[in-house]
Amino acid sequence: MLIWLRQHVIATPLHAPLHALFHRLPPALFPHPSKRLVPSAGSRHQRIQSRPGNHGDRERVITGNRQTSWAFADAFVAEDEALRWARDRAHEAGLRPVSPGTGAALRLLAATVDAKAVAEIGTGTGVSGIHLLHGMRPDGVLTTVDPEPDRQQFARQAFRAAGFASNRARFIPGRALDVLPRLADAGYDLVFCDGDRLECLDYLAESLRLLRPGGLVVFEGVFADGRTVESGPQPAEVGRLRELLRAVRESQDLVPSLLPVGDGLLCGVKR
Ligand SMILES: C[S@@+](CC[C@H](N)C(=O)[O-])C[C@H]1O[C@@H](n2cnc3c(N)ncnc32)[C@H](O)[C@@H]1O
Structure with missing residues (x-):
């Protein structure tokens, strides 16, 4: 930013x-x-x-x-040891986890919708997952999808270190577009998308099916380090993000907002 x-x-x-x-x-x-x-x-x-x-x-x-x-x-909401550990594993793996500020926003959003069921695309090593779990109801379950089982293993350890019982998270190894169609219609309060940016429009379509009315879809990283608003030639993923921004802003099914936190957090409440 x-x-x-x-x-x-x-x-x-x-x-x-x-x-x-x-x-x-x-x-x-x-x-x-x-x-x-x-x-x-x-x-x-x-x-x-x-x-x-x-x-x-x-x-x-x-x-x-x-x-x-x-x-x-x-840095307003401090991160604990479990989050720092998960963040270190992410950096070792060359991943970019959500920033502490974005994590705090995710907690807030999960708490605002009183989330009992959250779907996450892109587990990574569990940084965003810990923040989401902190904001969810104490009996809430996070369903998190990632094609890399090793990363999910780190996330599992991090969730445990953060004090969450093992039944608070359901880890599904696989690619989002293979897994999401198996999840229940209108069964989720929040869908957090942090997987493959080239697939973001498909994630939006799946999220609209997965969310209950009043539920939230949230996309991480829509600024793409400033490239989204640069006028020069940009990679394909930036084009997709621009299409996503337009689609969310113009959707009759969503109340949109682009939060300038971290690398840009695009949100929409399903009507
Ligand atoms: C930026 S990292 C996620 C970081 C995580 N949300 C956090 O804040 O800790 C992106 C993750 O998306 C996963 N990913 C890539 N393609 C995916 C796909 N098609 N479906 C689901 N996850 C995918 C990668 O393996 C990687 O772990």
Whole structure:
């Protein structure tokens, strides 16, 4: 996220018109910038513009404060030994687990929907799973899917170290698109997607089937380190993420929100 800030916020002076910042965004992703980006009367941007003084200094102070605030928010909920252990195993395996701030958001979301049944795509070594379990009901069960049994074995150990009974998690080895069709319609309160980004549109379709009304679908990493909002050529997975963002925003079946936490957490509540 800091990379995104550096490229898109720091590079665009705050005293420039706000829409200059958003002109860098791919038009296909933001088809109606004029409707969305004009600051309202009395907005923070206008207040900053109207003050006299050195804009460059003020910009640096605000940007520095934002980065500090971002780091503060990400570390706001402390992680325990079990989470640190799972995080270390993830890094050894070359995986990127959810950030502590994203983990805290996952806890919050699981608690908000009073989750009894959660489906997770992409177990990894269990960082996101521990956060989800902390937010779920004490009798809730996490069903977690990953094609790599070794990683699931680490996650199993991490869940145990975090104090969760073995019946709180159901580990299913396999690829999401082979496993999800076997899970029950409307049987889940939350679906967390952190598997193969190229498959994210299929995960969305499966999630809409799996969720009960009022349930939540959550996608991790939709900023793709800032590439989602870069205008230059991007890999196929970024194209898929842009399609996903559009699909969630425009779906009549979802109430959407894009949370700027970690590498971008895209959420939708099923109507
Ligand atoms: C970024 S890691 C997940 C990290 C984990 N959610 C966490 O925060 O600890 C992505 C995981 O998705 C798994 N994966 C890759 N393709 C998948 C697929 N088609 N279905 C399910 N999982 C997949 C990988 O094996 C990897 O463990």
